[in-house]
Amino acid sequence: MxxxxxxxxxxxxxxxxxxxxxxxxxxxxxxxxxxxxxxxxxxxxxxxxxxxxxxxxxxxxxxxxxxxxxxxxxxxxxxxxxxxxxxxxxxxxxxxxxxxxxxxxxxxxxxxxxxxxxxxxxxxxxxxxxxxxxxxxxxxxSPGSYAADDHRAAPARTAATTTAWRPWHWGGRGETKAEQRQARAEAKARRKAAKARAKQRRKRRRRGVGLDGR
CATH class of the missing domain: 2.30.110.10 (Electron Transport, Fmn-binding Protein; Chain A)
Structure with a gap:
C-alpha cells in the first residue's frame, strides 16, 4: 500500500x-x-x-x-x-x-x-x-490578478538519458559537423604551408642556394 x-x-x-x-x-x-x-x-x-x-x-x-x-x-x-x-x-x-x-x-x-x-x-x-x-x-x-513571479522552476530530476544511444543523423550532428569543418580547415592550412615551403626550396635550388642560405 x-x-x-x-x-x-x-x-x-x-x-x-x-x-x-x-x-x-x-x-x-x-x-x-x-x-x-x-x-x-x-x-x-x-x-x-x-x-x-x-x-x-x-x-x-x-x-x-x-x-x-x-x-x-x-x-x-x-x-x-x-x-x-x-x-x-x-x-x-x-x-x-x-x-x-x-x-x-x-x-x-x-x-x-x-x-x-x-x-x-x-x-x-x-x-x-x-x-x-x-x-x-x-x-x-485569477484573470487580472496574477503574481509578478513567473513561477519558473528547474526541471525535475529524471533517470532518462540518451548518452548510451543517440539517433543517427544524416551527415552527422551539428557539433560533429563543426568538428569536421575545423579539421578540414586545419588540414587545408597545413597543406598550404607545406606547398609554400616546397616552393621556397625549389626556388633556392634553382638559384644554387643551400637550405642553410649559403
Missing part, C-alpha cells in the same frame, strides 16, 4: 467560493492540473472533476505524486492558451478503498485512465491512493 496522503475524511465537500463558475469550467475543460506542495515542488497530475472535487490516483503503475499535506495549491491552465488561469487552495482527502466515495471516484477515473492493461480498480485498491482535492476560499490568482 502506498503511504496515505492525509487522514481519512468521510465527506469531502467543496465550500462555495467566488469564481466557482470559472473554476468548474477550467477543471472540466482540462484534464491536467499542477499540485503545488509546500517545501517540495509543483507536480503535474491528470484528474477527473466531479461535483467540486478534483479526483487523482497515484502509486505503482500510475502517476507519481508525493505525500500530500492536508492543504495544497492547485494551478489550473487555460485550455485555449495553455497558460496559467487560476491558482486556488485545496484540501486533500484520501478516499478509503471500499467506501462509497472511493467507489464513485474509481468509477469516474477508470474510463479516463488511458492505456490501462489490467484490472485498474483492483490494483488501485491494493497498491494506489485515490485522493479528492477540494478547492476552497477565494482564488489566489
Amino acid at each position: 502506498t503511504e496515505r496522503a492525509t487522514e481519512q475524511q468521510d465527506e469531502p465537500t467543496a465550500a462555495p467560493a467566488p469564481g466557482a463558475a470559472l473554476l468548474a469550467e477550467a477543471m472540466g475543460k482540462s484534464g491536467l492540473l499542477w499540485i503545488d506542495v509546500a517545501d517540495d515542488r509543483t507536480w503535474p497530475a491528470w484528474h477527473v472533476w466531479d461535483d467540486g472535487a478534483a479526483l487523482v490516483v497515484s502509486g505503482p503503475g500510475e502517476q507519481p505524486l508525493p505525500w500530500l499535506p492536508p492543504e495544497v495549491r492547485l494551478v489550473l491552465r487555460s485550455k485555449d492558451t495553455g497558460g496559467r488561469l487560476l491558482t486556488v487552495r485545496a484540501r486533500a482527502h484520501v478516499l478509503e478503498p471500499g467506501s462509497s466515495q472511493w467507489q464513485r471516484a474509481t468509477d469516474l477515473l477508470r474510463p479516463a485512465r488511458l492505456n490501462a492493461v489490467d484490472d485498474s480498480v483492483t490494483r488501485w485498491a491494493a497498491e494506489c491512493t485515490v485522493t479528492a482535492l477540494v478547492p476552497f476560499g477565494d482564488p489566489l490568482e
Whole structure:
C-alpha cells in the first residue's frame, strides 16, 4: 500500500467560493492540473472533476505524486492558451478503498485512465491512493490578478538519458559537423604551408642556394 496522503475524511465537500463558475469550467475543460506542495515542488497530475472535487490516483503503475499535506495549491491552465488561469487552495482527502466515495471516484477515473492493461480498480485498491482535492476560499490568482513571479522552476530530476544511444543523423550532428569543418580547415592550412615551403626550396635550388642560405 502506498503511504496515505492525509487522514481519512468521510465527506469531502467543496465550500462555495467566488469564481466557482470559472473554476468548474477550467477543471472540466482540462484534464491536467499542477499540485503545488509546500517545501517540495509543483507536480503535474491528470484528474477527473466531479461535483467540486478534483479526483487523482497515484502509486505503482500510475502517476507519481508525493505525500500530500492536508492543504495544497492547485494551478489550473487555460485550455485555449495553455497558460496559467487560476491558482486556488485545496484540501486533500484520501478516499478509503471500499467506501462509497472511493467507489464513485474509481468509477469516474477508470474510463479516463488511458492505456490501462489490467484490472485498474483492483490494483488501485491494493497498491494506489485515490485522493479528492477540494478547492476552497477565494482564488489566489485569477484573470487580472496574477503574481509578478513567473513561477519558473528547474526541471525535475529524471533517470532518462540518451548518452548510451543517440539517433543517427544524416551527415552527422551539428557539433560533429563543426568538428569536421575545423579539421578540414586545419588540414587545408597545413597543406598550404607545406606547398609554400616546397616552393621556397625549389626556388633556392634553382638559384644554387643551400637550405642553410649559403
